[in-house]
Ligand SMILES: Nc1ncnc2c1ncn2[C@@H]1O[C@H](COP(=O)(O)OP(=O)(O)OP(=O)(O)O)[C@@H](O)[C@H]1O
């Protein structure tokens with residue numbers, strides 16, 4: 001397994017540098033995470049898909065989580081299937097979870113017809129279901145196919161913008177810990193900070209560099 005998958009945070013407390021986003025999710029979890037859609041936005045490699053999976057795991061076991069790598073793979077038939085399956089509970093986990101989750105990454109690529117379907121689906125989302133979108137794109141005015149107005153869809157979602165600020169130090173320390181654990185560390189913390197800067201805070205890219213031996217000696 002590559003390092004970035006191996007060291008992908010599995011819980012909110014492991015997610016680095018996103019205290020505001022974590023707080024929002026914790027607050028919502030107190031009232032129940034189900035019956036909601038989430039819109040997670042932010043730069044590449046800072047934890048959007050990671051957070052989406054953490055939220056999904058709060059309600060559903062892995063066989064009841066479907067994930068689309070990009071929105072253009074989420075077609076009208078998939079939206080129909082989503083609407084159908086959401087009427088029933090998911091598999092029961094040993095910890096008593098029976099929900100369902102659908103994650104749609106690169107959500108800015110959603111097709112016009114699918115956006116229309118989703119508006120209806122999100123309106124009637126059962127309490128055991130969550131739908132989670134992730135995107136690198138900012139702004140609501142022109143998203144999706146044909147740059148359509150995203151307000152109607154986004155207003156049905158809990159919006160969680162991830163910050164790109166203040167990550168460098170924490171990401172550098174984490175990268176060094178990972179490198180240490182894997183026997184790939186031979187450089188001081190300052191070198192990791194430079195690496196994180198060069199990768200523009202993209203932790204996936206940082207861990208790829210570590211994996212390829214860049215921080216050895
Ligand atoms: N906030 C974070 N804390 C700890 N590790 C992180 C964090 N963000 C990213 N990572 C590491 O980087 C990898 C990639 O993160 P993730 O898939 O969540 O990025 P993303 O924001 O969805 O990026 P993209 O826009 O390219 O899809 C993770 O598997 C994890 O190892």
Ligand SMILES: [Mg+2]
Nearest residue numbers: 048049105134
């Ligand atoms: Mg992603």
